[in-house]
Amino acid sequence: MNFPQIRLQSSPASIAIQTMPGKMEIEQPQAELDIQQPKAILNIETTPGRLTIDQTEAWADMNIKSVFRMAEENAQEDQQAALEATASISQDGDELMMIENGGGAIASQAKRNGESPIYEFNIGWIPRHGSVKINYEPGDVRIDAKPQQVINNSKSQKPIINYTPSQVDISLKQHQSLDIDFTNLKFVGINYEQEI
Template structure:
C-alpha cells in the first residue's frame, strides 16, 4: 500500500515600512541692544591762594618813601623845627631883655650857641623786626560731581521654529499563503 505524500509550501507575510523623516529648523535672530554711557561730570572751582606782603613801614624806615608821604613828613618836620626855632629865639630874647638883672646874658647866649649839646645817636636795624607784614589766604577748592550711569535697552526676539512631522506607512508587501498538495500519482480517488 502506498501512502500518499502531502506537500506543503508556504510563504510568509512581509510587511513594508516607508518612513519619511521629520524636519525641524530653528533660527534664533540676534537680540538688539543699545547701550548709552552717560559720563560722570566733575566740576572743580579753585580760588588761588593769596600772599600779601606789606613793606610800607620797611621802606619808610629806610627813608624810601613815596612823594606824598615825603611831602607830609617834611611839612611836619619843618613845622616842628620852626616852632622850636621860635621858642629858642623867644628864650634868647628873654635872656637878652633881662640884662638889667646883671650877669653876662650875651656871653651866655653865645656860649650856648657855640657849644651845642652832643648829638644823640643810637643803633637802629633797618628794617626793624615786624616792619614787613604778611597775610596769607589759602586756596579754596570746591569739587562738585554728578554721577553718570549706563542705560541699556535690550530687545530679544523669539526663535523661529518650523517643524514638519515625520510619517510612517506600514503596508502588507507580500500576502501570506499556504499551499497543500497531495503527491501520489497512483492513487485515483473518487469520491
C-alpha cells in the first residue's frame, strides 16, 4: 500500500566572513635639544695675610744695635755711672766728716775702693727667649657667586601615528533552500485526495 508522502529537503543559509586585521604605526621623532648653561658670575676678593718679624731685641742682645740706640744707651749708662760715683763720693765724704767718731773710715774706704768688684754670672741665652717678636694677621677671602639660569629652548616632537582600522566583510555564501516533494497524492479540485 502506498501512503501519500510529503518530502521536505532544506539546506541552511551560510555566510562568509573575511577579516583584515588593523594596523597601527607609531613614529616618534627625536626632540630638538637646545640647552645652554651660562657661566656663573664669580667674584673673589682676597686680603693677603701679613706676617711681621721684629728681631731688633735679638740683635741688641748680640750687641748689634743702631748708632742712635747705642748713643742713647751709652748716655743712660754714663748718667747712671755719674750718679753712682757722686753718691759714692758723697758717702765717703760723710764718713770722713765723722772720723772723730771712730770706726776706721779711712781703712774701710781704702779696702772698698781698692778691691775689684765681684760680678755674678749665671747661665744666659744670647739672644734671650722672647726677643724675637712675631705678629701675624690672617688674610681674608670673600667669594661672591651668582649662578645663572639655564636657557632651555628644547622642542618636543609629537608622535606620528598611522592607524589602519580592522575590516570585517560579511557576505552571504549560500542562500537557504527548501525543496518539497509529494508522492502518492492525487490532486482533485483544490484538495489532495489519497489514492487507495
